[in-house]
Amino acid sequence: MDFAFNEEQTMFQQTTRQYLQSKGDLAIPRNYMEGKQEILTQLWGGLAELGFMGINVPEQYGGIGLGHLSILPILEEMGRAVIPGPYPETVAFAIPLLNEFGTEEQKKRYLPDVASGKTKFTLAIIDDRKNQLKADLQGDNYVLNGAKILVAHAEFADLMIVAVRTGASNQDVSLLIVDHQLHAECQPVKSIDETRTLFTVSFSDFLVPKENLLGQESAGDQILKAGLNELTAAWSATMVGGMDRVVDMSAQYVKTREQFGQPVGRFQAVKHKVVDMLLALENARSLSYYASWTVENKAGDTFEAVSMAKSYNSEAFIRTANANIQNHGGMGFTWEFDCHLFLKRARSLENYLGSPQEHRENIAKESGWNKEKVLQYNK
């Protein structure tokens, strides 16, 4: 047993932190919010140079061939600086799904380019209620009509993995690798979290070659479940980074800000609140490590472990980000100070990939607190 980062993880963490600091740290999301989107291209190039785009890409496709636990420290660091961009979607969704379900053809076509930083992925899984996305197979192509909403970073990603209805029943879901940059209509929507740009992506008679099907036709639900598990673990890890940062910010600020002739951090109403934040962070970190460990080791309780991390961490992130604003007084309410970046990121992640309540329903299901179990118990 060993529950802390190993040398390699520590190295990834330190390298990421140094790199992000050299690029301006919180100035990165700030610049992005102000429309200087080239910062993202630069950042991506730098990450690829460090080898961070190919950590979990197998060696024969130009990567390092490690697992999810090795990207965990990088994700935390990105959360610490509210980094924009579809890094989790690319490394914790597209890469593992290509590794596991991709054809040899697809692996050769995409993985080396992902590892070199050339190709970025996002995903489109939520249907527009009024315009559900459907795909009809006609000859060698799927013909797509309909729209997906809340697609993150459609402007920056080169490709997206799209969940489409390919049959009559609700279960007939398939995953397609789609080059949306061709001529899908990407309409940005405004979100309070301006570090994650969201789009409505509409397709009309949009052709996707049959060979872009990821996994079997109509097996999309299962594949999606595996992929979303890993992606959810990844986003939970970024929340740990965010919480780590707000605890730091609060501790630093209340040590130096003086009122009534003393640092406000001496008042227990403030001091103890920072401790509560720290305790929440400790819990979140533990659940995140465990979830990532189950993902990498394909443990039997992966689904539950991930739901524990996501439900706890998203609520704890909001709580600590709230407290961080309060601890900074009027300063915390300003646009200029960084407190709000974390609050907004926390809110935009709260219900992304499942609300805390839904994840707790998963925990209940996985724990067997359902009818059958109880009937058995009573017998």
Added chain:
Amino acid sequence: MDFSYSESELLFQTELRTWLEENLPEGWLDGNRNIPADNKGKGEFLRDWQRKLSEGGWAGISWPVEYGGRGATLIEEVIYEQEMARVKAPPVLNIIGTAMVGPTLLDIGTEEQKEKYVRKILNGEEIWCQGYSEPNAGSDLASLQTKAVKQGDKWIINGQKIWTSYAHLSDRCFLLARTENTGKKHEGITAFLVKMDQPGVETRGIRSINDQYDFNEVYLNDAVADDADIVGEVNNGWKVSLTLLSHERVGVARQTFRLQKQFDELVELAETLEKNGRPLILDPIVQQNLAIFRAKTKALLFSYYRHLTNSIRTGKPGPEGSMDKLASSELGQEMLAYAMSLQGAENTLWKEDALVDASWQRDYLRSFGYTIEGGTSEIQKNIVAERILGLPKDIKK
């Protein structure tokens, strides 16, 4: 990073499980966990259990073999605590001896003290209590007033201790007394190992909110100790007491694992209780609440392991123990409160009239002690804020 046990750790676990199956009191594993209610019977029962553990080589897991310990690793010690919690093993009567006094003596005691006391702590021959708190010195322990004065070659001790757990069953007391009145208040304190069975020591039981007599007032009227009974040096007792606190690790592990067990029982309770003919566990709101508790108990367990990993790597216990203590005592209290809520209008029934099992009412009431004993939650928060986050200290006088 690895959340699984190694082969040798698994072997250790199996060996312990087998031993427990063979040696726990008759019927214990089937839920007949009856401990005599009266003080004398309870004391004998628990002493017997402690002796059995020690004879089987299952006491002092990480203590050196030469003093009767098992010489096992810290991880194995944790596995041990986990298994003991799993079977709800009888409580360790000599908890203060095994969790604090023993490790402290092994750490900074004289060779003579180690020889004289450590083995007897492990086999339950001598039960220990901790004489720290006084009527006017609780959280502010350093303001303690009990005095020890040297007369000839003896130390004469006068004063009063309070909240001393198990003093009435104890053979010896790890006691802090003032030996110097000048200078800063924490500089004039000395730690003594005091024999309880002597004319100068009198204990009076205090009834607690769960209707038990587990803690006491201890009156010291010319109680006597020798030079050889001093731990560390004269006037160095504050440092010694901090050493003792740093050995809280085992106690915290115990609490963390007890929480896991408590959670499982909470689920069973929700499966057993019904509302309108349906088991409570089917209620979506109950499920949501249980899911929150599940995530939190798991989180505390993994945090405990993470902190343990740190102290194994650095070779010394860190201030994270305060976080573990704080979080697990608060969560334990929360879960027991929820167990009360689940029991509906009959939730206050207790003892032989309890709705399900009187231990819910008893443990619920007991849980109020969790956040007070061993340093209150507020004091733990101060420690965490100051030592881990580097926030300014309270103004003290």
